Amino acid sequence: MWKKEEAKSQGVAESSPALPTASPAMSSAAAREGSTTLPISGRASACISQGIRIKGEVTGSEDLFIDGHFEGKLNLTNGSLTVGPNGEVKADIFAREVIVRGRVDGKIVGREKIQLWSTGNVAGDLQTERLAIEDGAVLRGRVEIETGKPIDKRFGASAGSGKTGTVSIGSGSAVDQ
Amino acid sequence: MSFLNKLGIGTGAGRSPRREVPWPMGSNGRPRVVGPTAAAAVGTARVPELREANRVSNGLKELLWNLDGLGRGTLLDLGPAWQTTLSFFIERGFRVSSEDILREWKEFLSEEEAKLRETAGRTQEAPDVSPAGRAARFLEANLRYPVSSFDAILLWDLLDYFEPVASKQVVACLTELLRPGGVVFAMFHSKKPEGFHRYRVADSNTLQVIASPVLCPAQRVYQNREIQDLFGRYRTMKSFIGRDQLRESLFIK
Numbered sequence: 001m002w003k004k005e006e007a008k009s010q011g012v013a014e015s016s017p018a019l020p021t022a023s024p025a026m027s028s029a030a031a032r033e034g035s036t037t038l039p040i041s042g043r044a045s046a047c048i049s050q051g052i053r054i055k056g057e058v059t060g061s062e063d064l065f066i067d068g069h070f071e072g073k074l075n076l077t078n079g080s081l082t083v084g085p086n087g088e089v090k091a092d093i094f095a096r097e098v099i100v101r102g103r104v105d106g107k108i109v110g111r112e113k114i115q116l117w118s119t120g121n122v123a124g125d126l127q128t129e130r131l132a133i134e135d136g137a138v139l140r141g142r143v144e145i146e147t148g149k150p151i152d153k154r155f156g157a158s159a160g161s162g163k164t165g166t167v168s169i170g171s172g173s174a175v176d177q
Numbered sequence: 178m179s180f181l182n183k184l185g186i187g188t189g190a191g192r193s194p195r196r197e198v199p200w201p202m203g204s205n206g207r208p209r210v211v212g213p214t215a216a217a218a219v220g221t222a223r224v225p226e227l228r229e230a231n232r233v234s235n236g237l238k239e240l241l242w243n244l245d246g247l248g249r250g251t252l253l254d255l256g257p258a259w260q261t262t263l264s265f266f267i268e269r270g271f272r273v274s275s276e277d278i279l280r281e282w283k284e285f286l287s288e289e290e291a292k293l294r295e296t297a298g299r300t301q302e303a304p305d306v307s308p309a310g311r312a313a314r315f316l317e318a319n320l321r322y323p324v325s326s327f328d329a330i331l332l333w334d335l336l337d338y339f340e341p342v343a344s345k346q347v348v349a350c351l352t353e354l355l356r357p358g359g360v361v362f363a364m365f366h367s368k369k370p371e372g373f374h375r376y377r378v379a380d381s382n383t384l385q386v387i388a389s390p391v392l393c394p395a396q397r398v399y400q401n402r403e404i405q406d407l408f409g410r411y412r413t414m415k416s417f418i419g420r421d422q423l424r425e426s427l428f429i430k
Contacts, residue, residue: 116258131267132260139258140281143276145267 050086067102085119098128100137107141183302227323228388230378235417236425238382240329250328253354255279255335259377261385262331266378278319279335282343283381283392285315314342317348325356333376334364334423336407346373348407355430361408365399367422 006102045062048054059075067084072091074081080097083089087102098110100120108114110128118136125142133139204232229236244250256261258275266273289311292304330351336344351361364376373391376384399407401416406427408414411428418424 131263133258133263136423137258137261138277138280139275140277142272143267144272 048087050084083120088152182327198367201230208317221358230386232376232384232386232419232423234382234425236362236364236415236427237384237425238376239417240360241381243360245307246313246328247328251326252329252331253322253327253351254331256331256333256377258351259375260377267379274322276320277344278347279338279392281319281406282315282339285318286393289314308340309346312340312346315343316346320347320354320412322352322354326354328356328359330355330361332361332363334366334370334374336399337364337366337370337395337397339396341397344397345407352410357430360428361428361430363426363428365404365424365426367398367418369398370395397421 005158045064046060047065048066048068048070054069054073057073057075058064058070059077061076061078063080063082064074064076065082065084066087066089068087070087070089070091074089074091074093074095076095078096080099081093081095082099083102083104085101086107089103090105091133092107092109093104094109094111096111097113097115098108099110099115099117100122101117102119103121104124105122106124108124108128110124110126113130113132114126114128114130114139115132116122116134118134120134121138123140125144126139127144127146129146131143131145249272252266252271252273254266254275255278256262256271257277257280258371263273263275289306293306296304306315332351334349339347355361373389375387375389378388379385382393404416404424406426408426411430413427413429416424419425
């Protein structure tokens with residue numbers, strides 16, 4: 001079991017050239033690998049750490065952790081992207097799963113799920129199957145959830161009675177609840 | 178266990194060690210009130226102090242009655258992005274846009290102040306500091322949506338916190354964004370509010386009232402006539418006053 005894990009991590013290291021733009025950051029991440037200080041997601045195989053600034057396009061199918069600045073386009077078809085608390089991303093993001101703990105300016109498509117943590121700040125539209133927003137997260141944009149579930153057009157049995165006390169405009173009175 | 182893992186959608190559970198933000202949960206599954214000591218103990222993690230109270234909302238009930246059967250409607254929520262509010266409308270087929278406009282207003286005022294300091298003494302570069310000029314600049318960068326984009330707008334009690342001139346311009350802007358027949362749900366304090374609260378939808382006739390740190394001080398207590406003037410372009414207004422002196426109003430375009 002443990003050997004399997006080792007083999008997996010080696011495989012990840014080998015696949016790193018698939019992300020040429022991120023390679024300088026990844027080498028620094030690899031240098032720190034032994035210190036086990038990779039924050040948040042131990043699964044993140046590549047890391048753009050704090051203080052690194054990248055402009056360009058990143059594509060791949062591995063997981064990526066960004067705690068630095070990134071500007072451009074991010075396309076991780078089967079990977080997960082985590083934007084760390086210090087991360088600032090100005091990009092349209094396409095990934096299987098997106099976790100935001102920092103700042104993102106751009107559209108996010110998280111095929112399976114998107115999570116906004118309390119420190120997360122997103123300015124852009126979200127498109128996903130599942131969305132989780134922690135209290136304190138800031139979102140400025142449109143949310144589109146794509147589920148196969150049929151839409152419930154009614155707002156519950158208690159709603160829609162239409163019998164609540166109402167006051168027409170200009171009357172100046174109101175109904176005590 | 179983090180809040181997200183509690184929901185069953187946290188990442189890395191059982192697969193690898195990860196640093197988690199402690200998120201205290203009450204027995205009912207909701208975050209419980211966190212005292213200052215507990216908040217300090219988690220270090221840099223920001224755990225907001227939440228004090229919740231439920232409030233029966235006839236205004237919300239009436240809003241939902243107006244939206245009933247709409248199907249894939251569009252809604253603009255001008256409060257903070259709460260999971261419960263977004264889920265409530267999304268599950269009913271709405272496409273929800275979220276913009277915490279009061280937070281934007283506060284940040285805008287801070288930026289304006291900084292700009293004023295920079296341009297102090299240089300009268301040629303000084304921006305128009307009149308409330309109307311300030312409001313116009315604010316709306317140049319916010320509420321940028323196509324005309325007639327929304328079927329409903331959740332305005333909450335935010336107008337009480339804007340400068341009166343800005344409130345007027347915000348309402349005019351929202352009127353443009355609303356489709357004919359669309360609804361605005363707003364709330365007004367009948368007396369100056371003692372604290373600052375945020376609201377989220379708990380169910381179809383209940384709002385959760387959450388005490389929050391003050392973003393902006395309340396600017397004005399609107400009288401009924403002033404509210405009618407603000408929303409003069411709307412064909413119908415319905416009001417409900419609660420015992421907590423909060424007036425809930427629905428405006429139908």
